[in-house]
Amino acid sequence: MKPPPFTYHRARDVAGATDLVAELGEDAKFLAGGQSLIPMMNFRLARPEHLIDIGRLGELSFVDVGPESLRVGSLSTHRAVETADLGAGFEVVRDTMRWIGHLPIRTKGTVGGSLAHADATAEWCLLAVLLDADIVVAGAGGRRRTIAASEAFLGFYTTVLEEDELIVEVAFGRPAPHAAVTEFAERKGDFALVSAAVDLDVSSGTVSGGRVALGGVGPAVVRVPEAERVLHAGGRAGTDLFETCAQAAAQAVEPPGDDDAGTGYRKALVRNLVVRACEEAVAR
Amino acid sequence: MTFGTATGDGERGAGFRVDGTWVGAPVTRKEDPRLLTGGARFVDDIHLPRMLHAAFVRSTVASGHVTSVDLSRVLEVPGVVAAFTAEDLDLGDITPRLDRPPEEYTETSMPILARDRVRFVGEPVAVVLAEDPYAAEDGIEAADVTYDVTPPVLSEEQALAPEANAVHEQAPGNVLLDVSMFASDGIDDVFAEAPCVVQVHTRTGRQNALPLETRGVVAGWDSRAEQLLVQTCTQVPHQVRTVLAGSLGMAESTVRVLVPDMGGGFGIKCVVGREEIAVAAASIRVRRPVKWIEDRKDALSASFLAREQRYDARAAFDETGRILGLDVDVLCDMGAYSCYPFTVGIEPLMASSEMPGVYRVPAYRVRGRAIATNKAPTAPYRGVSRPQHVMVMERLVERAARELGLDPLEVRRRNLITVFPYTGVNNVTYDPGSYLESLNLCERVIADEGWYETRRAAADQGRVLGIGYSCFNERTGYGSDAFAKRKMQAVPGFDISEIRMDTAGAVVVTTGTMSHGQSHETTMAQIVADKLGLPLDKVKIQQGDTDRVAYGWGSFASRSITIGGTAVALAAGNLGGKLLDLGAHLLETPRDNVELGDEGVRQRDDPARGLSYRDIADVAYLKSHLLPKETEPGLQASASFDGVGDGTFSNASHGVVVELHRDTGRVEILRYVCVEDCGVAINPQVVDGQARGGIAQGIAGALFEKVTYDENGEPSAASFLDYKVPTACEIPDVGMHHIETPCLFTDNGAKGAGEGGTIGAPAAVLNAVNDALRPTGVELNDTPITPQQVFDALTGALEVAP
């Protein structure tokens, strides 16, 4: 559990980091909090020849709360977000942080690292997809582009990022006052077996629309249009509607099963967690 | 009980009992200041000049013949200094032995490095030495080993199949031990005629004992001492010395095993491992010290595992719930090798002899088998078989209660042993315990806390709560007679202690036991301090050094406080005798007119007249011309102690309240109560810690941990991501209650307290889960119970038990 040899570089600015990675090619990787990359290197599952440490790019570490928006710098740690005042409508982002690993991991792991690593149950991916966030990336030669979260995650640990692209920030464009994330894992701090996220459009007890996203049901985090259609059809915010929505979500997915947690069980978890998320969202 | 605060004795906040004794007081642990402030020294903290780092080339196949080992590219890796195969090192095998006939036991050997055959994924094939651990790992990647792969034997079904491959040639059927130790006459008739017969079929998951500190060693030749110095974290330093010296063909006197601070062992460090020996041999070859620290991946997959067992058990009861007979077939999957000194018999022999436990069982039959499979080998993990067979026994009792429509606690009460000593059908004599009292107290605590009402109220709200109990004993303080019944060729049992008082009146005491977290430096010091009327900081315990400790069997089987603790007490008593002799002589008063007091000897008829130990030591060492002619100078004594008869039985009852979450199948433990009786608790704080830690490991077995393999024998878990050791978040606080039934043969009435927590937890948790599942008709008897199983049971997707 020791990594093979690599060359360590420390980036001084974003341009330096992206230009260097472009120059070094596919054998180079950014190092942020190291909470995913280093374990993979220790198991020799990842063997980058060059590590470009972006840990000192202070300009990427920020939480910017606007009147109707939230921007989080990619180098912000999960813990920084967990303890930040995110303003009205973004409590869900703050409250979701407690589902990520354990406290020591949250004090090191970063938003950008999570999005780039793209675990199928990563909470940041789930939030980004649920809330239609924009992921801002910088590339070599000063290029910048904005990727819609809905298009960012392709499959198992794969994103649309080019090799030279560095995530700069994730931006949430509109508040989600009635959103909630919930999960199930055997142990606290584990990656979720299944996670469910819901954002409801609700006023005076009536639902008129909403968004539903799931983690752990396939190679990447997904939105579930079938369940969202139920919310758009609308109705009184309550068990009947939530259960119909949850049922639609469970029917729409086919999570991979294993000996300890089969597909049927995971679908049942989807159903029950979506109901729970809806209840928590409406109660917010 | 009230406690005072010692002042002026250097102990930070240490309380002694107001009655003046240290034994029984929750004094703060002497070890803690260094452990908590980074001052401890573990194996990995040892850095020696010119030290190299070892890593092992390990088999990538579960079963096969090694066709070639090419290390030439390894030596080209920057930083690599040397690499050795089995042929290069030419070491003797580890061969644990049982004195049993061939039809009962097949002897097998574990080579230090695999030679012609490999028997599990992770088996060491070659050792690579490098300037740092990184280069060592680069080195093992460059090794080229080829195998002629044979189909692996990975389960009991595969092992026992008629055409199964033999894991060891000597055992074509893969059965290494097959014993039928007890078979009461007429037991078949008992079952045929019994009004109630219940069965339990159980499989328990393979587990890893998981000391936080993995295995490790630093070995190197000390040319000044003309000795190989082996610093390693072991529970059994003298046994490591014997096996290591034998394997290397060295005289034992040329090997010194030294044990630094240890971060746990739980049994996997009470057997002799092969990596330590390979590293020692390699260090001699390169004439440099070598360190090996097992990484977590190897600790999870290639060290020693335990607990994978299958029980087919049935019990006969009369209409009133009295046990009439017990008939058990237990089969233990011991993996690829037999462990030294315990052998593959460790689990099946324990289950066979201890299964009846706290109950009066008039007729008993048992067959115990150990099978070999192509998985990492096994060692005695805390509790050894008892967590499993107690669970089976407690399930049998619960099933009978259901069948007969009786209260399961009442069924237990009707069967518990209450008159002591009691000799069971298993030929074991039980010393006094509080089986009934502990169960009654446990039930009362659960009832007084209102859990029965809570369960009822929760049910009305559609929540699913269950309450479960377990009631068990644990044999501790096995002496050599008790161990001899196992027929091991190396028979553990006694312990020897030597004690020396210095010129300042402080003592150093050796023990052959080996604390790997249990705090013997504190508890044994309490015992000695009481014997000699010393403050705690004037007693130093020495352990874990084969040059300083005469001989020892180490720490396992909850033997340390019973046997080692009595040996230190007796040695201190002998020194006390010497001090009294000298004191009387110097005070010029009859021997029966003096007694030991506060750091000195005083006159009974005139307590104001006395001599401090410092005064006596002054004569014994610095003015020896004043000693009586026949008296040897110096102040030292020794003593040995061996367990008596069948040892002494600690006991406990556990009560658990669980909630089953309908939406996820999660089992949440709402309350855990433990009523334990380990006789006199030398240090109640330490006893509580042992129980709590043990319970955590028991819960881990009941609900979380399981080592699994794919169809090629590749272990599925390389890290804690997949091997689900529970965290503090999953383990509840434990309400501790104590009953004290003193042991009659240990010096201070103490019984062992190391393993009980682990033993009682799986049974109590399973019973609670099954209590909660009662309305569904489903019973879960295999461990670990998974959330999916609970979910399926609650939603009707699981078959109802017959």
Ligand SMILES: Cc1cc2nc3c(=O)[nH]c(=O)nc-3n(C[C@H](O)[C@H](O)[C@H](O)COP(=O)(O)OP(=O)(O)OC[C@H]3O[C@@H](n4cnc5c(N)ncnc54)[C@H](O)[C@@H]3O)c2cc1C
């Ligand atoms: C025990 C444990 C439990 C965990 N549990 C969870 C959990 O429940 N949920 C969860 O979401 N995560 C969990 N994690 C992972 C954790 O959240 C990591 O912090 C996160 O996945 C990666 O962030 P990092 O900053 O550590 O990235 P690193 O490990 O440094 O990098 C990860 C990958 O992202 C790339 N990268 C990093 N930063 C950027 C960037 N700005 N732009 C482009 N690429 C970048 C790296 O090159 C690398 O490929 C857990 C980790 C551990 C060790």
